[in-house]
Amino acid sequence: MIQNGFAALRRFYSGRFYPLLVTLLIFAGHSTGYDLIFGTVIILSLMLGCFLCDDLRFALLPFCSLIFLVTVEHSPNVPDYSRYYLQIPILIWLIVLAVGLIGSLIWFAIRNRCRAKRLPRGGMFGGMAVFCAALCLNGAFSVNYTVANLFYVSSFLLSLLGVYALFSAYVRFNETSFDYFLYCLVLSGLLISAELVLVYFTTVRFADGSIVKESVLLGWGVWTAIGGMLAFLMPACFYFAGTHRRGWIGYLLGLSEMVCILLSQSRGALVVGGVILVLCLLLLCLRGEYRKRNRWMTVGVICAGICFAGIFSDKLLALLQNFNAYGFGDNGRFDLWKTGIRHFLDNPFFGSGFYDSFVNESWKKDVYPYLYHNTVVQMLGAAGTVGFIGYAWHRFCTVRLVLKNPNPVKSYLGLCIAGLLLFSLLDVLFFNTYPTVIYSLMLVFMDRSEKE
Numbered sequence: 001m002i003q004n005g006f007a008a009l010r011r012f013y014s015g016r017f018y019p020l021l022v023t024l025l026i027f028a029g030h031s032t033g034y035d036l037i038f039g040t041v042i043i044l045s046l047m048l049g050c051f052l053c054d055d056l057r058f059a060l061l062p063f064c065s066l067i068f069l070v071t072v073e074h075s076p077n078v079p080d081y082s083r084y085y086l087q088i089p090i091l092i093w094l095i096v097l098a099v100g101l102i103g104s105l106i107w108f109a110i111r112n113r114c115r116a117k118r119l120p121r122g123g124m125f126g127g128m129a130v131f132c133a134a135l136c137l138n139g140a141f142s143v144n145y146t147v148a149n150l151f152y153v154s155s156f157l158l159s160l161l162g163v164y165a166l167f168s169a170y171v172r173f174n175e176t177s178f179d180y181f182l183y184c185l186v187l188s189g190l191l192i193s194a195e196l197v198l199v200y201f202t203t204v205r206f207a208d209g210s211i212v213k214e215s216v217l218l219g220w221g222v223w224t225a226i227g228g229m230l231a232f233l234m235p236a237c238f239y240f241a242g243t244h245r246r247g248w249i250g251y252l253l254g255l256s257e258m259v260c261i262l263l264s265q266s267r268g269a270l271v272v273g274g275v276i277l278v279l280c281l282l283l284l285c286l287r288g289e290y291r292k293r294n295r296w297m298t299v300g301v302i303c304a305g306i307c308f309a310g311i312f313s314d315k316l317l318a319l320l321q322n323f324n325a326y327g328f329g330d331n332g333r334f335d336l337w338k339t340g341i342r343h344f345l346d347n348p349f350f351g352s353g354f355y356d357s358f359v360n361e362s363w364k365k366d367v368y369p370y371l372y373h374n375t376v377v378q379m380l381g382a383a384g385t386v387g388f389i390g391y392a393w394h395r396f397c398t399v400r401l402v403l404k405n406p407n408p409v410k411s412y413l414g415l416c417i418a419g420l421l422l423f424s425l426l427d428v429l430f431f432n433t434y435p436t437v438i439y440s441l442m443l444v445f446m447d448r449s450e451k452e
Contacts (some may be wrong), residue, residue, distance in 0.1 A: 019061035050104035056170040129399030134390025138383040139353020185236035185261040227269025239412035242288040268426035340372035340381030351384035371428040409449035
């Protein structure tokens with residue numbers, strides 16, 4: 001009987017209900033303010049899964065979405081810069097949970113070592129390794145060099161290479177695992193959307209008939225991060241629209257995430273999300289078994305959108321007022337880019353490092369450096385020519401992976417990554433930790449979809 005119970009638990013962990021349950025727990029913790037309590041429950045469930053399961057795919061949703069637990073009142077971000085998670089008792093408890101989870105993952109790896117797959121020696125993983133090695137040299141020989149440069153890059157390497165190695169070795173890749181991962185990405189996007197809709201009913205402020213953009217906050221990120229993450233995750237919904245019989249549900253979910261990008265009030269996310277949406281719809285209408293259905297749905301959506309815009313034009317104008325107010329202004333980005341280029345010219349080979357002499361008085365964070373809001377400028381200014389070459393090689397390997405032997409998994413995940421990279425030409429999403437984890441997982445499943 002005990003064995004039957006364990007078998008039932010394993011089936012629960014490997015099925016669709018465990019990630020759905022974790023999503024609901026994250027939303028409950030975020031919306032009630034008990035993020036630490038619900039986070040503890042989720043981590044304990046992960047530890048149990050490590051002792052029961054022989055496939056690590058149950059950890060995909062928590063790895064993608066656990067950060068979305070953080071509430072505004074506990075966030076080290078604007079507006080309160082809370083020190084909640086630095087209180088000694090809470091910090092000790094977080095360390096206990098982290099040690100327990102790491103220990104459980106080590107035990108999982110030892111217990112399933114015979115099933116583990118070898119890491120590829122070249123290709124995608126090799127390009128990532130070259131990129132990470134170049135990053136480690138950021139700021140070398142600069143007069144402003146600090147050991148924080150290496151510590152920061154180490155956390156980036158753990159998110160990129162560590163996550164890739166772990167899941168590449170310990171996920172059983174078959175015909176169900178790819179749908180499972182895309183399902184987790186859909187849940188992550190819907191989780192952000194639900195949190196965003198909730199704040200519109202609770203804390204978002206309005207002034208003179210328009211939205212106060214600075215009040216669009218979710219604790220783990222401000223309006224730009226919210227919109228950027230939705231543009232990053234949105235194509236996962238359209239994957240199901242192009243590959244599944246009931247894919248019309250995914251189609252509508254993808255459109256709902258595009259509406260939430262508009263609600264985020266991020267200009268960059270709206271532009272990038274619009275481009276990615278058009279590319280997704282073109283792919284749906286031109287490729288795939290269900291392209292005829294998707295063509296009719298697209299025509300219907302366009303007609304419905306025109307009617308909606310005509311009937312609710314006043315509501316729509318209120319949403320767009322902020323975008324109109326800022327217009328095409330750079331919001332200080334051009335000055336940041338000039339600073340990055342100047343630091344590159346000061347140290348053209350290895351850059352000036354992520355933590356250099358540039359100080360922005362409004363930047364009150366304790367961990368992340370102040371970034372240049374453009375990935376190319378960031379690589380040049382922080383890591384110089386060596387870092388830029390490493391990044392360019394990684395980008396080449398990524399494009400080659402997407403275009404060589406294309407399949408639906410690679411096509412839609414490639415659009416996800418395109419959303420991240422386009423948005424990161426205007427903001428800092430690529431060099432934040434949590435998008436890097438999701439990005440690394442996308443590369444794993446794209447790479448394995450070709451091999452399987």
